[in-house]
Amino acid sequence: MNIQLDPAKLPSVTFSCGPGQGHPVIRQTPLYKTLFERSHRAPDVSTRGLYHETAENLRTLLSLPTGYTVLFFLGGATPAMDAVIWNLTKDSLSGLAFGAFSRRWTHNIAARLENSVRRAIREAGENEFFPCDKPDYNASLIVLTPNETSTGVQIPDDYLRETWAKRGQDTLIAWDCTSCAGGRVLPAGQFDVMLFSLQKCFGAGGGSCALVLSPKAVSRLEEAKKYHPIPFSLDLSEAVRHAASAQTANTPCTTNIWMCNEACKWMLANGGLPAMEHLCREHADYLLAWAAQTDYIAPLIKDARLRSFTTLTLEITDPDVKDADISAALISTGLANLADGLKKYSSVKQNSLRISCFPFVDVHGVEEYKKLTAAVDEIVRQLKKR
Template sequence: MANRAYNFNAGPAALPLEVLQRAQEKFVEFENSGMSLMEMSHRGAIYEKVHFEAEALLRELLSIPDGYKVLFIQGGASTQFAMIPMNLLRSGTKAAYVATGSWATKAIKEAKLFGETSIAASSEAAAYKHIPSISELKYDSDAAYVHVTSNETIEGTQWAEFPDTGSVPLIADMSSDILCRPIDVSKFAVIYAGAQKNLGPSGVTIVIIREDLINKPTTPVPTMLRYDTHADADSLYNTPPTFAIYMMSEVLKWIKENGGAAGMEARNREKANLLYEAIDNSNGFYRGFAEIGSRSLMNVTFTLANEELEKKFVKESEAQGFVGLKGHRSVGGLRASIYNAVPIESVSALVSFMGDFQSRNS
């Protein structure tokens, strides 16, 4: 399609073109209702079909076992940073967090507002360039939970495998890599993810929570910040973000059509390998930020010799239709976010641009 940018934004991020076109066809009138989906009641049969289809697709694609609730909540992962300790951190226990970068640090900061926390492991001393090894994790056997951030978008690091925490509930923020590869949901007590990177547009947050953890909090928690509120009402306690959930459902259909989680992994590894090879074979012109064993499939971070050259790279890339390659303001450098919907053609075009830029600036 003409005039489509090479979209490497970190989030909100690229959506599949096919999904956008399907939504466009149904935008003004949905299912012969005489209304757009955005205009109709969330209590009506038409929307409820969309709502529960989205849940069913998510359960299928992630192979979510029995005993888990799937919730659609607003407020992004940042709200989950507070909801988790508010609902699950009991008096007399500690919550253990693995400090892997910017997003894990924000989760830790929020948890400290509601109870005791400990750091199970940290890569801060290494500028968060790697994920701590599983053997490094240290936490109390009676910890309220262990929290990990599966993928750090800013630093470009990702857990290759997850720890087995036994009887201690394992919680994961998967906002930036959910459904980028198959995972064993049964290893986790809670998985949460903002949709705006791999699952759809911004506005809806997915929470997959083990049913035995959905209890009335031991301390007063506002109604909308309680998991039992949303679980008891099938995420329809109040008006949900209906259009965002519809778009997510369409993205999930697209993922299913393209091989599910395994298909996404093959697609994502091909894209990531292209970019990392371009970096590694540049004779030091491009320098990967993350250590090789912790490199992300979703966010490829790299630097150039100096800030002026990076600014030139961003300016020239933007002139050629590349969007979102400037690194996060907190760490600088460059970043290409290659979530599920980013096509291989965009990555190939970026690799070609990188080669040309190197030849002109070496």
């Protein structure tokens, strides 16, 4: 693609929605300092060291209720979703499906459960981005995705509070917070399970995640085994047992946990989660203001209540401008940070761009976003001249 851009004016960060931008200090740390060569059983790494410290920092950052268990699980969010579905579903499951990752809960994983499990899945209708129907509040497990990475839709706080308030006596509520943990202040203590990859707001590598379980969720672990067998690698009871002494059942990626911990320490030292939400909102607000001034782009999600400010999706309204051409032009610069372009998620049909607004994309404000939007404006100008 013959688009000419001035390299000196281009951003120096990635706007990919995962793996996301890491903090500059973390990115400049020599790999050997991340303890990746150490045994995960060594006390200074686990019980009295990195694992314990990271769990406590997450507990503080996310304002977790007393008695909730924090553990690190192998793989990203998908294996953790698998584990939650198998370990905590009894005879019924409910949830919302409004994008690729929420559907992963409700369709890809839940479909593997026995046919006897009752399913009440609420789906977004045609040309809608969020379901009109509420979940079955009396299901044994309700699965929710507060921020949907693929479409840039978020579940409003009042919806999350209502679900918690109306839940049945034997109902557990699970959140996949992969795209908002570390960037959004969620209603405190309104969940039994929280899971998230470390690769989004925390800027760590892929393939690692954290799980948070309430005492009620922990007590469900043995009970659920009466309903169906739990695959060995997904058995959370073993992970919880090890977490009691800041250990893991299997060998985790210590480098990712180290990166998460450094991110937590920086976040806590710089205003905590409210400050991180402010950064994300500042990034998103700048992009929305820029979009409003153009004649070719607008927010895909029109309802501000449902619009995520951690991953923002912008729809290209000019039929002569294609999202693939914009991404191709950015990729053609040869800069590693722009190698992913601004690609929409594969399941999204609209002609659109997907841009991360995570805290570490620009910890000082919006200067990197100004460089990005200037580059996109220039790309579009050159495309229209053809």
